[in-house]
Amino acid sequence: MNLISVLIITYNQERFIRQAIDSVLAQETTFPVEILVGDDFSTDSTRAIIQQYERDYPGRVIGVLHPRNMGKNGGINFLETLKHAKGRYYALMDGDDYWTDNQKLQRQVEFLDAHPECSMVFHNALITYEDGSPPHTLNGADMKAVYTAADLIGEEDHDIWFMATSSTMYRNTIKEYPAWFSDSVSGDIPRLLLYAKQGNIGYLPEVMSVYRKNNNGTSFTDKWDDIVFLRNRFAMYSNINRELDYAFDKSYRKKLASIVRLMIKSRQYRNKFGGRLRFLAKYVRMAKPSMEELKVLLRDEVLPRKWVGRYSKVAIKSHRVLNGEAS
Incomplete structure (x- = not known):
């Protein structure tokens, strides 16, 4: 039948x-x-x-x-x-x-x-x-x-x-x-x-x-400003990449990096500079952005507004963190 x-x-x-x-x-x-x-x-x-x-x-x-x-x-x-x-x-x-x-x-x-x-x-x-x-x-x-x-x-x-x-x-x-x-x-x-x-x-x-x-x-x-949703999406695409035997690894790594970038702006981390900086460090390792893009990200999506005026000093400190112990 x-x-x-x-x-x-x-x-x-x-x-x-x-x-x-x-x-x-x-x-x-x-x-x-x-x-x-x-x-x-x-x-x-x-x-x-x-x-x-x-x-x-x-x-x-x-x-x-x-x-x-x-x-x-x-x-x-x-x-x-x-x-x-x-x-x-x-x-x-x-x-x-x-x-x-x-x-x-x-x-x-x-x-x-x-x-x-x-x-x-x-x-x-x-x-x-x-x-x-x-x-x-x-x-x-x-x-x-x-x-x-x-x-x-x-x-x-x-x-x-x-x-x-x-x-x-x-x-x-x-x-x-x-x-x-x-x-x-x-x-x-x-x-x-x-x-x-x-x-x-x-x-x-x-x-x-x-x-x-x-x-x-x-x-x-689908809440693209929610850290729980974004972590779920990150895990999903990581698993799909593995399931497909990494045949499209380059494309999926770009997608995963873009999700990490969205994590920087997630509502749970809007007032947590340290958390945003850690997400930025992870994004840098995955996407390897240009220095110009990194500066814009740091200024517009990571630094608290009241710190923007002191951007240069913070940028130097953040640069050290991004290339040091951050994970």
């Missing part, structure tokens, strides 16, 4: 979960589909809604109802829900998104069947905003038909993002995720890289899903 699994990952999404499940039930396929709805111990009516769908669609809609909140932005919820997936492929969906093309699953399955060299496939998506901002498609006409791990590194100081979670379908081939995966608060990035390690990533240009930008979405938990 060529069963396909759909994983809907949800938490406190009572306003959206019905539309998400209905959009899967509306799929027209030549193969059976199981719908696994992983609920991360919601405190609203999300769980009750899932249980109603279980009663209405027995054996087709299956609630994976955790006894407590698993944390990590739904990453553990995903891993625990995936354990129940019996399909040879699985499609992923966030509980506040939905599919707009009834042929989505059929088309993606046909693509993976025809392209054994691809480990996954994704398609274009429409982004809508809760605040009323104009909707727009995620991807433009410049997209490639095939992507590899080299395309997923991204800019030095930004995560790359051109795959909406709810647009992706994967071969169900990774049965054991590495231990470090569950520590990351961003499950999409490491999951995509792990699959890129297994094969190419195919792209379909058609818009077949909606990605909702709302206050309950995981993108709103």
